[in-house]
Amino acid sequence: MNWHVLGDVSYQKRNLHTMAWNIELSNKVVTGAPAGGALALLHRHQMGRKCLAENKLLLYTNAGEPLATITWNESCLVGMGWVEEELLLLCFEDGVVFIYDVLGNFVRSFLLLTSKLPLEETIIQVYIWGSGLVALTSAMNLQVCDTVHAFSPAVYTMPTGLSEERLAITMVVLQPCFSSSGLVEVFLGTADSSILAVDVNGPHDQLIHGRLPAPVTSMAIAPNGRFLACFTLGLLTVVSTSFTTKVLEFDTLADSRLLDMQWCGEDSVLLSWEDCLLMVGPYGHWLKFKYRAPLFLIPEIDCCRIITDRSCELLQRVPGPIALIRQLSADNPSAMLYNTLEMCKVVDVKVDHVRSKDPPGQACLSAEILHAIQANIAAAAVELTTVQQKCYLRAAACGKAFIKVSSAYTENFVAAARKLRVLNHLRRRIPALCLTTTQYDRLATSSLMDRLLARNYHSLALRVSEYLGVQRDRVIIHWACVKLRSSVAHKSLDGQMRPSMNNACLKIPCYISQIPIVTTADVLGCRQFAMALLQSECSMIDQVKLLLAMHEHELALKKAAQGKEVDAIYLALICTERMCPWMTRNTSPSSNCSSLFDTIARHEDLSNLLRVYYQSRIPTASSRNLHNFLVHHNAGRPCFKQAGNLALRISYLQTRRADRFKKLREVISLYAQGRESQFQRRATEDQVALLEFQSDLEKKYGTGCFFDMSLSETVYNLIVLCSTQQKRAVDLLSDTNRLRRRFKIPDRRFSYLKLTALAASGQWHALRVFSAEKSAIGYAPFVRVCIEYGQPASEIEYYMNRITIDNERHSLRAELKS
Amino acid sequence: MSAPAPSRRSAALALEQLTAEIRSELYLLLDDVGGQICLVLDRGIGGQLDHVVPGGAEALRSHGVRFVRSLRPELDAVREHRVVYLVRPTVAAMMLIAGHVMNENMAEVTPRRFHVFMVPRTTVLCTHVLEEAGVLPHVRVGAYRLDAIALDTDVLSLELPDSLREVAVDGDPTALECVTQFLLRFEQLYGTPREVRTFGTAARGVAERLARADLRAERARCRARSGGDGVATAAGPRDFGGVLPQCNLSDAADARARRDVDTLVIIDRLADLVTPMVTPLTYEGLVDEVMGGIHHGCARLPRAVVADDADETASAAAADADGDRVAYALNSRDALYAEVRDLNIEELGARLGDRAKAIRAAYDAFRARRDASITEIHDFVKRIPGLAAAYRSLQTHIRLAECVARATDARAFRARWHAERTFLEGEPAFDVIDDLLATREPPFSLLRLACLASLTTGGLRAARHDALRRGVLQTYGFELLGTLHHLERVGLLARARDATAAGLVLGGGGARTPFAALRRALRLVVADVNPRQPSDAAYATPRREALAVFTQVAFNS
Known part of the structure; x- marks a missing residue:
């Protein structure tokens, strides 16, 4: 020791x-x-x-x-x-x-x-x-x-x-x-x-x-951030980092220049000069190494x-468990367990013999032995030399023979053994990563892997990862990327290297995400190889992302359409649109872009979603893009009907009437070009005529109650207006008739309109006049309307008598009674 | 598109499991944001949350929610509160959020952070919209998987009201993906069905997506089995101490091996467009039709109908009054409603009367016995709360039934129903449509009848089609041109020659119109039935009947 x-x-x-x-x-x-x-x-x-x-x-x-x-x-x-x-x-x-x-x-x-x-x-x-x-x-x-x-x-x-x-x-x-x-x-x-x-x-x-x-x-600064060591003119001062307490003042009596000062753990400071190393403890004790x-x-x-x-x-400070076991004249159970084993090695003493010497009090004893086993396992974990590690572990195993231990202890033992195995391997000359157990515990497994991979120790990394059961695919992917890079870097190797590489990569089971490999291959210019790898990638959205990153827009669009995933399709569309300003131009786009266009137009899902994308943002400039797409770029099959619908929606967003008319004429010309949209064209023409008519009416009668009304509402309003502008009743009626003729309103509908309008505006006299003509709807509605507006019985009876068919009259009476 | 449930009375699956999972997800998400929260809800989400969080505002309050707002152009939130959005992934919603963020963060030195959770999942498009508006750095985007709510003990609803429009008109399959995602989650909880049957193209689309997802999941399982990847990497376990990371997949595999569901039947709404065009005659159907609709399992009823005594408002009905209407939950937990919901309106009155008698009899029987022992009195007293609740529910339903009956007795309703019958029975009376146009019925009800005419006659003749369309435009305004276009696209309103596109997929052929063939083949319309003792479901419940027919076909084919 x-x-x-x-x-x-x-x-x-x-x-x-x-x-x-x-x-x-x-x-x-x-x-x-x-x-x-x-x-x-x-x-x-x-x-x-x-x-x-x-x-x-x-x-x-x-x-x-x-x-x-x-x-x-x-x-x-x-x-x-x-x-x-x-x-x-x-x-x-x-x-x-x-x-x-x-x-x-x-x-x-x-x-x-x-x-x-x-x-x-x-x-x-x-x-x-x-x-x-x-x-x-x-x-x-x-x-x-x-x-x-x-x-x-x-x-x-x-x-x-x-x-x-x-x-x-x-x-x-x-x-x-x-x-x-x-x-x-x-x-x-x-x-x-x-x-x-x-x-x-x-x-x-x-x-x-x-x-x-x-x-x-x-x-x-100490590793725990609590103390600051300062050195000046041979004097070492340690204060807390909050500068509230002075922990130590120590005169080194040195006169030569200090080379370096560092902490060793959390409770001692190392000072180095040309020829010696001085260690100062918390209470002014010191050690000198030559x-x-x-x-x-x-x-x-x-x-x-x-x-x-x-x-x-x-x-390093001797780790706690080791100090506990190995200090001189130690007589605690942990040390006894260790020493017993040492003894067993020298003399062939039966375990029973050792046991017989045990003091009475079995319960107390077993607790102590458990503690001793733990301590020995812990000591093994922090020990640096393999031989000594084995001694501690053997002592722990020996202790287990004395009492019945729970599985938690066994797991501890196995965990410690695994950890040691990895640590020992890392401490070898290659790779010479000198980690203590504390450092290893602090270091995430992933960063340990990073270190091995950064040194290109793939086989070691693979073994460690398999042993610990983590990140195996990451190692494989890293290996493949490095291999790819080196195969490209050494042109001479290219001939043999690439086919074998291809084989190896394609043999990687599909459960490994190959995105990093594909990206690397693409960066290195092996486009074809990258494509081949891409085929086996399982996530659709990742495939599309990669293709877009490679600027293979057309392929990305096709893939997305094939996969039928909305997110993937949008990703492809948005990216393509950003890259290619083709939508914004009226003229025919460049050849590259037009082929992209054809791809979109040919796949229903793509063109549908593109339309939805544009439509959702109508007020902005995208409406023109959509128009261009529908009319100019739809793979030679322009959709005039949809373009017309779009223009129509926009016409309703116009606030000024003149703009509205202008837009509506555009709509007509669009509808006119499509074979399927002739009805729409006629309807729009009628609408323009109606709007013009309504503007005239508003000017003529000085009211604002016509524009943007439907035809029926216009007629209704005209008739209602008769009740307030009685002087102009003749004009109003002639306008009503003009409307009726121009837009071919069916008789029944016109009669109903006139009936309800007259009744609602209380023009009962005019209703009598109207009923004098032959009615297209019979007289039952007249009766109902009179009842609805609470007309006297004589009025109701007047119309009731006009009903010529007896049956109808009787059933109406019956209905009214109930 | 819903899995048919065998019976309403006994739930086949423990749906509470799903609801509890969705609820705990919400709490996790709110706790993760922490602090005081202003919750901003998109249209419809509030109604769904009522089903997920039974405690309502109180339960949310314990997770930091101080205010609940609906999504509007102006954000009305205290600066100290954290803003959490629960929104549908729509561009419109994203634009509003972007507006809020820009208003709030434009002048501020310390920008405020917003939390946007899309329901039920995030989309690339929405993230792109936020990015384009330049607000993505201030926004945390996530998903809240509020896939489905349990409207009843055996009905789950995804609450995607716009899905038919999106899929059939715009060709946007997002809704299908939502359905797929939900079904995958459903399988996680209740096991993979042995078999999947589909009707209609959209249903097939869902089935294909399910199959693809299964394939991906299979691969992912392979990957996980080969010794951990993503999970271990992301978490970076500092002290793994040689212990292998346990994969959680065994649980999932167990769940998938369960077979709570034998057959999954997916039905495309487009496969049967006739049924929703017909006015239903069941009690529930009419409440939906006449009383302004049942949304998220709740109807908003006039106050006079629901309650006349004060303690009523404190009962199960969620009592937030707006104007003079009160939300009233309609589901099978109400025993009386469960019994009468599917009854024909003709039959309803008698059944409710029987019930009233039964309750009165229970009281009377007790009162009549002067010599009841203490234990008997005790037993009766214990039954009183149940009886009282049943009595209250009965009163409400009697009043509600009166309202409904008043509407159904009206001339217009009868005329309309008569017209529908003529179309269904194959003797179309088109002049009814013309009359409706002339009397300026609301456009919705007119178009509904017109669609029924088109569907049952295999499309309208060109002249009639044009006349109808012109009439609609002239009567209701030119704006309806777009609506007409959409109806045509879906196939609801078609010309005779392209009537095959009307989406009637069940059999057909041979007869002049597909619907006529179907009517004969499946006996869809029964000529005369005694409404008080229906031997066939057809007369009473057209909607349930359609579902039953599909199920029948699914298992026989």
């Missing part, structure tokens, strides 16, 4: 890998990705200085195996760092940020300095945390980006209130998840020995001038990785 005691807790330092590289680190800068990720190496001169020669950055695994090389020209690099997705950010003086993946592939770039800022402003310092980046500019402003992984990251400015006279020297960021406001909070150590807390609402000076002997040169070569610290949430030119080491 190689434990280092710091106060009352122990730390262990483990050698994870011996470096395969042969590199002198004394003139290098090393940064490592969080959660046991890859390392980035850079020559010290390349940082913060403009190099004319080609610049080179090397990517290595934790075992020192090379991963990739990144090169760039001339620009001056001011900062680099990793974010949680294991993406490397390189930030340059002019505000450009390049993002690379772990194999050195360029992912994307974005700008930190917006065009609003003055040109001479440059970036001087950068701090990169889990998902974001903060940059300090030469004008002492902070440019912040919270979401580096977004497709186009948003950047905003936080003013610090500092200037050239009062410079900021160091900078750390308190992540939004830890700050009380939920915002990004930046701590700046200023040249006048104070600390500034800055968030988007402005700076907040912590007013500690004079309490520190000199400006803070280094700062580090190093002959320079070292680099990579902080993790629960430990710290130490990179030297020979090895990659892990320094």
